[in-house]
Amino acid sequence: MKTGIIFIMAALALSVGCSQPPKTSGTMEQSDKPAYALVIHGGAGTIRRENMTPEMETAYLTALNTALDIGEKILQDGGSSMDAVEAVIVFLEDTPLFNAGRGAVFTNTGKNELDASIMHGADLDAGAVGGVTIVKNPIRLARAVMEKSPHVMLSGPGAETFAIEQGIDTVSPEYFFTQDRWESLQRAKERENQSTGSLFPADYTNKFGTVGCVALDKNGDIVAGTSTGGMTNKRYGRIGDTPIIGGGNYANNATCGVSGTGHGEFFIRYTVAHDVSALMEYKGLSLAEAADLVVHKKLKDAGGEGGLIALDKNGNVAMPFNSDGMYRGYAKPGQREVAIYKD
């Protein structure tokens, strides 16, 4: 695992759109549209090889591969991108390795407040939830908001009431507890006590994480979903970019689907997910060009750390990030890659 990158089918991997250099505006990287495409992330941030044990590395790569297996099976069997995205994110939420669902980071008051959203590129329908504390899989609730309510975004206890009425699985808040995240909160509080007395974290290193999935099915439907526990030690009912349609999540069959991960405030201010789509639709950029411009130029210049996963209507995939690492992977018929680090 020295490279941190598994090439399941090395010969094919070189043809991946996301690793190609930008091309002339308006061109598409791939003309042979695959039967399906699937791309995932498990968060971006200060993820360095020197801080990782071989066991942890294997655990992350195995989880990413399992997530791709789950989504790929659904798409191969002719299932919808909606079902694939939901199932993949449910798995990532249930896996304590990632900051979403079980394994979510703790707020300042020792709670787990979860955000999620899902968007359907066919009709721009969307559902989002913010600040839920007892919903086992926030992505399921986001989908229920989209399908079973006339609303897009529900929040807090009201969203939980809706979850219960809809028969969405709820759990005791302790379900989300993981020792590792609890210790992160204690460390964050210690740093805070030693600092200037500011009520806000002085730096965001390792304080954020998200999971996301974008899928294209045989019908050409693009769905994007994102789920998170937010920032360690967050206060004041802070809501990040994950449930903000156009910020951390967006899908449009005419262009692409995008799921973001990183310092959420920048993703909101730069309307990152919709900006990638708008650059393709209005300026004629390719997916790779649009995604690179947003992540490596706009966000980077602003100091916004993070990355995104995206795929376009032709099945091209992009996974740019400007942080040290991003847990990520994609699958298409005969192609798969999972990766963690930059190199």
Added chain:
Amino acid sequence: MKTGIIFIMAALALSVGCSQPPKTSGTMEQSDKPAYALVIHGGAGTIRRENMTPEMETAYLTALNTALDIGEKILQDGGSSMDAVEAVIVFLEDTPLFNAGRGAVFTNTGKNELDASIMHGADLDAGAVGGVTIVKNPIRLARAVMEKSPHVMLSGPGAETFAIEQGIDTVSPEYFFTQDRWESLQRAKERENQSTGSLFPADYTNKFGTVGCVALDKNGDIVAGTSTGGMTNKRYGRIGDTPIIGGGNYANNATCGVSGTGHGEFFIRYTVAHDVSALMEYKGLSLAEAADLVVHKKLKDAGGEGGLIALDKNGNVAMPFNSDGMYRGYAKPGQREVAIYKD
């Protein structure tokens, strides 16, 4: 007041950018940039002349003119668009005529849950609050989130804790009570009881409203602010487009500032405010072209009722809406218009 439109300076009114037909892509409607520009709205919806008394019409038009007076004074004196937008929205929030601050509509449980956001086009900085119940002027809290926290969006009780810590005026929830809105809730509940038993309103007629202001100051800074009480009889902690940066509110000095009002779910799904900006920036549309395309084509085709106010970096103003009416107005040096109906 037969026309519902006051031409304060009739001779100049014909030169307003927003009333001109769309021109060739990429052109700007007005080359003489004014020293300042200010545009406001007090909500769009089923606002018909036949349902309005002369007294109510006068009250609305007077309030719109007073709001413009407040903002114009600040801008004329060399104040910032940030201060102008905040002061105008504070006035509109304090005026019970509009669904924001005092005069906000009631939720299903008889509460007033307020949302607001503000965005600074100079650096794309932004602040937003969702679901606050004791903050007298949510727009002030949104500005404090932007200026005094590293976050963009705070929600619920956490946002209220932040308000108290920042010395933002809080009030007893009864402050927001108005008899008129209370009766609207009772009527909505009666209709609900007589209907199919759905927990969601069958139609949205007269159920939404918002206030907004966009200003351009002498430094070329564009600021957009929006504030609302949301939908009558809303449930489940529903959050609309008002605090969604890129949805109901957006500002970018390079393009324009936008504040939306209408059926918020559509404004979120169509990322309305950022879309107007992206159409200008990436496709070269004028403000009027971009705003008209989004309101009269995209939103209308989707069934999304509402409108928006916008101004661009050259001081052009647009106020399109696809509903029966929109409380609206604008002011520039030597020009002013306030209006309610379509004709």
